[in-house]
Amino acid sequence: MNVMIKFVLDYLGYIIRGDKKYYLWLGFLALFIIPWLYGNFMQLKYGMIVTGLTDQVSWGLYLANFVFLVGVAAGAVTVVFPAYVYKFEPLHKVSVLGEMLAVASVVMCLLFVLMHMGRPDRLWHMIPVIGIYNFPHSMLTWDVLVLTVYLFLNLIGGFYFLYKKYAGEPLNNKFYLPVIFIAIGWAISIHTVTAFLINTMPARPMWHHGMMPIRFISTAFAAGPALIIIVFLTIRKNTALWIEDKAIDLLSTIVVACLTIALFLTMSEVVTELYHPTEHSAGLQYLILGKHGLENLVPFFWGSLVAMVLGWVLLMIPSIRKNYNVLSFICAMLFLGIWIEKGMGLLIPGSIPTPIGEFTQYSPTLLEIGNCLGNWAIGFIIMTLLLKGAIGILLGDVKYSK
Amino acid sequence: MNKFNLGTLKMFLVAGVVMLGAPDAFSEEVVCFESRKGASEVTKKDISEGWPNVKCSPKTGAVLWWGDPFDGTQPMGEMPIEADYLKGEAVVKPRTGKLALYAICGVACHNGTFPVKNDDRNPRTLIMHQDVVPDAMNLQHGRGGIWCLDCHHSDKRNKLVDNFGNEISFDQSQKLCGKCHGPVYRDWRDGIHGKRIGEWASDGKKRWFVCTECHNPHDVQQGERNRGFAQLHPEPAPILPKGIYNKDHEQHHGSGANKEDAVESGDH
């Protein structure tokens, strides 16, 4: 017990200390919390009328970010899977960082979902026993379940590892490995269920097809490791923790492979829907070409397509893939491209046109954007702190001493 | 209820035929029309505090909502055969009291001796009533197949007439219209044509709207319409959603490639 208390104190003590760069980075992120506070206050006071959402497009930026971040959370498995299934040592050493990233992503997901709710004060209605949990009928209850369990799996797996490392004790593999392997499978489930959340609705023909889960997974496993590469390269540059080239190379290979599948699926969908367009194609037409003079998503679609294709081509070239000076930028470009593709590009045109054929547009308000940036900033703060602590323990800076 | 209600009086004043009651009483009245303009109307009043008899559209003056669906009604009386109703459960709003010339037309003009009774049913120039029947010489109702006396009683002008020469009240126009419009009449009796307000149960109390409350038999071809109902102003459109500033995007029907091109060049 003593060790446990000491662990918490040492851990907290370590993560709040850092160099100037560290504080600058955290301070920069904290700046976004000011508009976030204001935005949340306004939204709670006046309702969601402060957003750009309408009855026509009732799912917007909040849910788009949610869907994307579930992918990022699931993408953490690209670190854990090779480490434990293929016993890939360069990643095995740092696999706890993947878990920390997953935790931060799920927290961001929850923030976005909370913000999406019209009545966050009534969330207790979803708690079984005191409320009603419409399981297994409602896909949203599945999503809540898988996300919550995934959060705990990663918290338990990650912090158990860190604690044992801190205390200098060996891992109890009978406990630890099942947690890890369940978490690996679970990562797939969170993004699959999130895809099911929207593709099980025949009312929205653009989403209503069986390709959605695999598209979700493939883009997630491109965006997730892209972010992880950026994080790893940043860690290499700024801390004493050295992440091997081999680890980064494997991740960039995964990005290329998954991106290939994602682009292929996008191509399949575009050809299927647009060769002979039916009502299923209206959303896609609006997204790609604009429809009836409404075209505010068109630049986003083409922008994201360019980013993804360009990134994909560049990463196919070994010399560029292994040039760590540009790899971060390519990964950032891909991350942004996939964010647009899955957020703006997939979620919003699903509501345009409405099920009874009304074409509208959606433009988020500044307040809404501020809230989203705030959520990201909070997520990155959590990620930074979690990674800092984990790195400290991995390096041996934080360890139990009597 | 007073047979000559306020609405009736107002009509009389407008017609300038009689002077009854005090004109001051009408100054604040809101009169709304029920189905079509020019037919049944209702004067807005409070049944009890905060509960009006009707709510009306500020834009068109149409009744939007009835606080009491049976306000000003009377039993329909003898119903045509086969109709589903319980006696006393079918009510209508009498129309005779609302017709401007009704009270005098059977006395002052068509009193049986003057004008000279004329059973000639062929269309000819009318001296009177051109205002009521704009296309009298080329009556579109029946496409030339009928004329005034096929519907109006030949010597009792405040009555309509059936196939056997029997009188029909202006309150029961369905008996007249049913002479020709058989299938519609059947649907109306069964409650699947026409308008009813009140209770939904098949044996519930309903106010039945009779033919002329919705259709104008003297003017069946008015305007651009392609239906049996006269054109009127629609209620306001919904407000445009956020992010949409005009309704141009709605004007692209068929959405063919050519039209899309035309739109992009601003030519539509």
Added chain:
Amino acid sequence: MSDTKIPLVDITTRATHENNSVSEWRPADDDVNVDKPSSPSRRKFIKKSAGVTTASLIGTAALVTGSDNVQANTSWAEHFQGNYRLMSDEEKAEAIDRLEKRYSLEYEKEVTVDGTDAQEGVLFGYALNIQKCIGCRRCVKACVEENNQSRGDEQEIEWIRVLKMEKGEFTQEKLNDGYPGDYGIQVGGNAYSAAGVVLEGEHYYEPEAVPEGDSHYMPIACMQCEKPPCVKVCPVRTTYREPDGPVVIDYNWCIGCRMCIGACPYWARRFNWGEPQLPKEEMNPKTHYLGNRPRMKGVVEKCTFCIQRIRHGRYPACVEVCPVGARKFGNLLDPNSEVRRVLDRKRVFRLKAEANTYPKFFYFVD
């Protein structure tokens, strides 16, 4: 099925209630048995004794404190009430009583909140003659007058949407358009190019007069599906199908996740993005818990076939207002009802039948 008539329970009971100012419309005399276990007459009894029961401390507190605090206390109690469908009769009566107090204070008139349950042997259905509709939108506005939706520029909620559909055109000129050669494509483009052929409706049409000769009109509202996708997706079962057919929402239980809005193939659900704007003088004081009682921000609402009216025998507001009698309503289990007659005799279709939602709202033509 000879006796499908609804005993107009609540109205009769209310007529004997001392402060009954809103139930002016009364059907012809009905000797009704008012003592159904959950009927409102019982509710009235409970209401009178609620002040001395301890069934709910919070609820009681709300009742016995001064009127200044009533609003705050009732909303506090409202916040912790359960799902309406699962409440006991006592809890329902308390919830309704709280609401009546709060609404009466807020809207400065006596507001009644009805809790009448479904009648046995009744399944409500609706039929709309699409051939007759003239697109006048009176149904849309009548619905707003009846159902206490938010109105005004800031937030306008309408449950019915009327689409204007053009009849399209085939013209001689287009015979020479297109490619290849002489094969004209009437909808534009050529035989190889993708041309959307679906005629989309206009939602915001506003001509000087309707009906226009070149158009027909298509009103759309909640279809009260037998297999409602919205009910299935709701994570907290706040929306459910009532035994007599309508799909209703417990506004006090809704968490505002809008899954149901996404799932509805008919775009029938609306969200209170902000605090609803409902002027006191325009508020309809005769409400039902599951129907037209005033809503709060952040919850979803929709058509209930005017549950506050139909549970007492009255036609829905849109049926009554339709100037051309295009809207027909009644008991689907009664072969003599208007809606059944339509189904028996007319050519009927359901909107988006392919969605397998089994609407109880039918479109028909003569």
